[in-house]
Amino acid sequence: MNDVAIRVKGLSKCYQIYATPRDRLKQFILPRLRRLLRLEQKSYFREFWAARDVDFEIGRGETVGIIGRNGSGKSTLLQIICGTLAPTSGQVDTHGRVAALLELGSGFNPEFTGRENVYLNAMVLGLQKHEVDQRLPQILEFADIGDFIDQPVKTYSSGMFVRLAFAVIAHVDPEILVIDEALSVGDAFFQSKCASAMKAMIDKGTTVLFVSHDTHSVKSLCSRAILLEKGQIVAMGDANDVVEQYYSRLVASSPVQRKGDDARPALAPSFDESGEFDTRVSYQRIKNGRASFLDIALVDQQGQKVVALEFGQKVTLRMFLEAHAHIPEIGIAYHIRDMKGVELVYSDTGVEAGNHLRNLEPGKRYVIDWSFQVSLREGEYNFSAMASIPIDLNIAQVDVCDFIPFALQFSVSRGSSLPIYGAVHWDNVLSISELT
Secondary structure (H helix, E strand, O other): OOOEEEEEEEEEEEEEEOOOHHHHHHHHHHHHHHHHOOOOOOOOOEEEEEEEEEEEEEEOOOEEEEEOOOOOOHHHHHHHHHOOOOOOEEEEEEOOOEEEEOOOOOOOOOOOEHHHHHHHHHHHOOOOHHHHHHHHHHHHHHHOOHHHHHOEHHHOOHHHHHHHHHHHHHOOOOOEEEEEOHHHHOOHHHHHHHHHHHHHHHHOOOEEEEEOOOHHHHHHHOOEEEEEEOOEEEEEEEHHHHHHHHHHHHHHHOOOOOOOOOOOOOOOOOOOOOOHHHHHOOOOOEEOOOEEEEEEEEEOOOOOEOOEEEOOOEEEEEEEEEEOOOEEEEEEEEEEEEOOOOEEEEEEOOOOOOOOEEEEOOOOEEEEEEEEEOOEOOEEEEEEEEEEEEEEHHHOEEEEEEEEEEEEEEEEEOOOOOOOOOOEOOOOOOOOOOOO
């Protein structure tokens, strides 16, 4: 028992999903009425099991990552472990002071200032006021939010929330640290500072349990990992092995065939007119009405859409653009960023031998294909896309027609290749000779 920090036994969480608010009211009233009338019972909801029969133990001083697709039950599991959510069945035992960084703003009173929330959170985690007084300068220095510390936290940005929350956690000496992807909203410098603080806590023997889509961090920090799928553990063990299984499952579950599949002919370029694309990419999108993207997709060599790729696979980034006004010249560009926002790849039609689109007329539609071989390390990535009219390229001045910062998310698995240790791999011309 003394060697176990977290024990989870038979843990399950079931939600009642109602099709309409009327069904919720029916479920509240009618079952009691039917019992009184001795009628057969009927439910007006469907069950959704966010977690089911989850069992594992984490030893003191271990660092364990939890990975899985969105909706696999990762956040639910962490909330139950932290005590902010009650399980439907099963048991969780934690041994030691637990500090948690879950969804943004959890544990913060939005009407209190940052300074007041520091005291509130630290004292909830077990510190006395005089202990918080002693650690306050270090907490404020780590958070680095300046005069905002004396402003209500309801005025904070998401990045400031995380800065302050992690600063408190890093200075209360938790025995168990639980983090749910919240650090992904911070800037690259702050993420690096958090990673250093986490490493220091790990070295001191803190037990760490965290959810992350950054599988590189999972592999570098964790000795073990847990892979969840539909609320159940499908793999648990060495972090490297579990990450490999995660990507193998992503590739295997894709509904389309992949490279090397010659059974299916290439499809003519076509885009989805259902409106799903506009809904999916609406976050922070900027448009001026002169031209806009109709769809953006990755397609394999047979023209089938793909989002789960293998290292070395040949794919095409396909963009559909429509002009809404006469445009003498327009440039198209894309970026590839990792899930921390670090820019890894950039190209535009001007860089590619001056291939800007010219003399566009209203109603004209264009297909822009970028074909390349995937040379990225295994992980999760995002495309951003931009269509802009050049004004003065010497000072990078353009008129942005359509900018989509989150156009398409995709994953890369190792496949049959050897591990890639850099962010990007490129082909080398290798020459070795004996010096005489």
